[in-house]
Amino acid sequence: MKQEITHIIPISFTDFWETCFFSSAYTKAEHLDGLSCSEFSFIEEYMGEPQYKRVLFSVPPLNIPSSIQKFVGNRIGYTEHGTFDPIKKQYHFSLIPTVLPKKISITGYYTAHRVDENNTKRTCFLETSVSIFGVGKKIEGIIAQSNVDVQKNTAAFAARWIAQSR
Numbered sequence: 001m002k003q004e005i006t007h008i009i010p011i012s013f014t015d016f017w018e019t020c021f022f023s024s025a026y027t028k029a030e031h032l033d034g035l036s037c038s039e040f041s042f043i044e045e046y047m048g049e050p051q052y053k054r055v056l057f058s059v060p061p062l063n064i065p066s067s068i069q070k071f072v073g074n075r076i077g078y079t080e081h082g083t084f085d086p087i088k089k090q091y092h093f094s095l096i097p098t099v100l101p102k103k104i105s106i107t108g109y110y111t112a113h114r115v116d117e118n119n120t121k122r123t124c125f126l127e128t129s130v131s132i133f134g135v136g137k138k139i140e141g142i143i144a145q146s147n148v149d150v151q152k153n154t155a156a157f158a159a160r161w162i163a164q165s166r
Contacts, residue, residue: 001143017084021110034160035150052085054080076099103130110122
């Protein structure tokens with residue numbers, strides 16, 4: 001299943017990546033406060049040239065039907081492996097779940113484009129695949145809705161963070 005989720009973030013394009021993606025304080029607050037994750041840690045903090053990568057772990061709140069919990073349990077964490085392409089200005093990532101990592105695949109990337117001097121359009125492109133007989137499509141749908149909710153929450157958090165920083 002493919003998704004494209006776009007939000008306007010109230011920050012200049014020139015400040016977007018450094019303020020919202022590569023700030024350790026922002027990333028930690030985004031996960032713990034903005035997404036209400038019960039756990040968050042950097043495995044490898046953002047590194048600039050020449051690698052432009054980071055690895056982090058989080059455990060978001062689980063909001064899935066009990067019928068699906070019998071397949072995945074009542075707690076799912078994710079390890080995010082991400083790299084930034086400084087030429088294309090894209091952040092590519094894969095999310096590896098702690099449950100059924102060989103059956104669930106979530107990959108994607110973020111882009112950002114200037115809207116005006118004070119706003120940036122952030123777009124997240126996601127691709128999700130679940131290979132579990134009989135319930136794979138249902139779980140994909142749950143993950144897709146979760147992706148929409150996460151992007152909405154992170155956009156709202158970014159707006160609050162930016163307003164408080166000014």
